[in-house]
Amino acid sequence: MTTADLKTTTARPARQAAGRAAPRPPGSGRWRSAALTLGAWVAGLLFFLPVAWLVLTSLHSESDAASNPPAVMAPLTLDNYREFFGTSIWEGPWPPLINSATASLASTALVLLLALPAAYALTIRPVKAWRDTLFFFLSTKMLPVVAGLLPVYLFARNIGFLDHVWLLVILYTSMNLPIAVWMLQSFLSEVPSSVIEAAQLDGARLPVVLGRVVAPIVLPGIAATALICFIFSWNELLFARVLTGVRAETAPVFLTSFITSQGLFLAQLAAASIAISLPVLAAGFAAQDKLVQGLSLGAVK
Template sequence: MASTMLLTTGRSTTRRTKPMRKRAGSAALTFITWVLTVGMFFPIAWMVFTAFKTEKAAATNPPTFITQLTLENFEAVFDRGFLVYLTNSFTASVVSTLIVMVLAIPAAYGLSVRPLIRSTDALFFFISTKFMPLAAIVIPIYLLLQNMGLLDNISALSILYVGMNLPLAIWMMRSFLSEVPGEIIEAAQVDGASFWTELVRIVMPIVAPGMAAAALICFIFAWNEYFLANLLTSTVARTTPPFLGSFVSGRGQFLAVLSAAATLAVLPVVIAGWIAQKRLVRGLAMGAIK
């Protein structure tokens, strides 16, 4: 009898211990997640906070947390023509993203829903264009644009961004389109739908979240691109990333003004991500199923 009671007590203790261990593990995971989140967000928060400091307060070491706040840095940024650079970045990013999506969706459709002969070779060709670093091809690109009179031209920069982002968009859209049920497409074909009707009216609404995810990633890559924008533009087509680099010069580092310019530069991307967040999360989840 005593042994039976001890055995029953041991089992009940084990049952209580398991939920406690589970709760402790969940609490520890939550704590670690919050630590990582705060650690990743802190540099951005510090940049925004520095944008409202004076240059003297921003350069103090150790840094000051309680200081006078000012809007002079933002005024200085716009006085240096920031709106022109912002417009160039927006134009190049939006135009290149639209062209990429117009080209990537039919190409991905042909590689997934209606597979072409040797489609694997075509996919490898697309991704192989990303193997070579930009530094290895920038001189031929520079000479070509120079001979064509397209240096410091926002249209030429947009076309280069199309070539930079198109392989990535094709791979992403192929992953999304591969998840479209074949029965829906077959039903549309039986009803006599043409290729473009099938693509535009049947398939694209299904993969709209994936399209939003691919478009947003291409937009971010074009918006943040520095190397080509710095080497192939000077004044007329200069974009935001090279403009931000101009705040670090031989005269020193203007941290407060740079932080103000960087804060304004990330706002369009943050706003675009916030608007498309629901479709973005769903679209990235679509691409992760297979």
């Protein structure tokens, strides 16, 4: 070994040691973790603040809720909730709640019934140009909803289907079907093809394969898709506001009745908003484990 090689060999460890990062001072990791935790709590509280304010407003009287500045320490009362839930089953909020439940549940069931075979055809038994088909499904959501409002209204009026809850079922199904196909397609891509081939070798037909083989495997994805479609249908306002009247009025449309010529009834509106949000919150709480599994399915390859 020459003298130059010896110098290079001895200098290399020195350069490597110099290039290493300096050790962090003790306790820097804990301070960084504490700062991230504090930032997460602050962000969570900021997002929760409107909900907390809504709950507080619903527990005040109308005079206290409309005061300026807000009377935060005003006496609390449950009169707004008693008035909301104390009406007859055929009066007040109950018919709109029944219409919303009917439209949301029926449309979600139809969406799953149509989206699962479509996603199966696009994933496990792919059709030709299946990527173009998926893009076509997604392109139907690019049109603003208000752009199709007038044609839908004229069509429903001409066939005598205005102010009918099943018109909302058809509309909500068509609106949520592209999203459901996209979601289920990503979930079905994780199903092993060997399982389906084994079922087909045993003589199982397509309905049996979908219902007894594929559906149990992607059950978390189906639950997540159903919950999202249910929330979208429950919260929809524009079509329900224009296409319904008295018979098919939904819960979001009912909330607009608190805006009157006499003014805005803030306390009653807050109580009604919380009460109408309870079915969605209950559905999300009941399916939270399936929702987390479904939304994370396929995230790690």
